[in-house]
Amino acid sequence: MTVSSPIMLGLIGSLIAGSMTAVGATPVLFGRVPSRAIRDLSLGFAAGVMLSASFFSLIVPALDAAEIRYGNAVTPAGIVCIAILLGMGAVALLNNRLPHEHFRTGREGPESVSLRRVWLFIIAITIHNFPEGLAVGVGFGSGGINGGLPLAIGIGLQNMPEGLAVAVSLLGEGYSRRRSWTIAALTGMVEPVGGMLGAGIITVSEPLLPWGLAFAAGAMLYVISHEIIPETHRRGHQDKATLGLSVGLVLMLFLDVSLG
Ligand SMILES: [Zn+2]
Numbered sequence: 001m002t003v004s005s006p007i008m009l010g011l012i013g014s015l016i017a018g019s020m021t022a023v024g025a026t027p028v029l030f031g032r033v034p035s036r037a038i039r040d041l042s043l044g045f046a047a048g049v050m051l052s053a054s055f056f057s058l059i060v061p062a063l064d065a066a067e068i069r070y071g072n073a074v075t076p077a078g079i080v081c082i083a084i085l086l087g088m089g090a091v092a093l094l095n096n097r098l099p100h101e102h103f104r105t106g107r108e109g110p111e112s113v114s115l116r117r118v119w120l121f122i123i124a125i126t127i128h129n130f131p132e133g134l135a136v137g138v139g140f141g142s143g144g145i146n147g148g149l150p151l152a153i154g155i156g157l158q159n160m161p162e163g164l165a166v167a168v169s170l171l172g173e174g175y176s177r178r179r180s181w182t183i184a185a186l187t188g189m190v191e192p193v194g195g196m197l198g199a200g201i202i203t204v205s206e207p208l209l210p211w212g213l214a215f216a217a218g219a220m221l222y223v224i225s226h227e228i229i230p231e232t233h234r235r236g237h238q239d240k241a242t243l244g245l246s247v248g249l250v251l252m253l254f255l256d257v258s259l260g
Pocket residue numbers: 046050128132158159162
């Protein structure tokens with residue numbers, strides 16, 4: 001396998017994007033934690049990038065790919081709608097089914113409620129990192145360097161505030177600096193797995209392309225609405241969160257159109 005093969009590109013691209021989670025979490029290693037307002041602003045930015053990426057890097061290319069194949073507009077619209085709902089449903093199901101309880105063994109009392117919430121947040125971040133990796137992989141697999149680069153940059157950027165949010169939450173629950181950072185870094189390592197799978201599937205089976213792209217978009221949209229935006233609005237920093245979202249949204253749009 002050469003370095004320029006789509007699967008290799010997908011793997012490298014999603015590995016770099018996923019590693020940005022660890023980079024973003026680095027301040028906790030030095031005990032430096034940005035203010036809650038700054039974290040809500042940057043997590044809002046992550047939501048904006050993801051929102052934009054869902055539409056401009058996943059849903060629009062999914063519609064284009066399906067239109068080339070089916071030659072009309074109704075079938076592609078139907079396929080993309082169904083795949084988005086499947087993606088949202090899959091994450092909802094995972095969110096409800098995954099056992100979180102065992103993470104709080106040894107902890108009892110009022111602490112356990114907030115610790116459980118922190119772990120739900122971490123699981124949600126980990127789960128949605130898979131479709132993000134999938135998206136980067138599919139981007140490289142279907143469009144080569146130009147198809148994958150804007151997504152890899154955008155996803156990498158929004159992984160930084162996500163990694164920081166995870167590490168800071170754990171630090172707040174009494175985990176050591178090193179452990180908080182390590183767990184945050186691990187949530188990003190789901191991305192290269194998704195990236196290789198995404199690039200692999202698209203290389204092997206083109207009819208799956210619109211389904212895969214729209215499914216990944218649905219999974220991301222669920223996490224944005226269900227975890228990320230509520231998380232940024234819990235401490236009264238809605239204005240900053242929305243400002244961050246606006247900047248992330250237009251930045252990703254610009255990246256996608258100018259580099260894609
Ligand atoms: Zn994300």
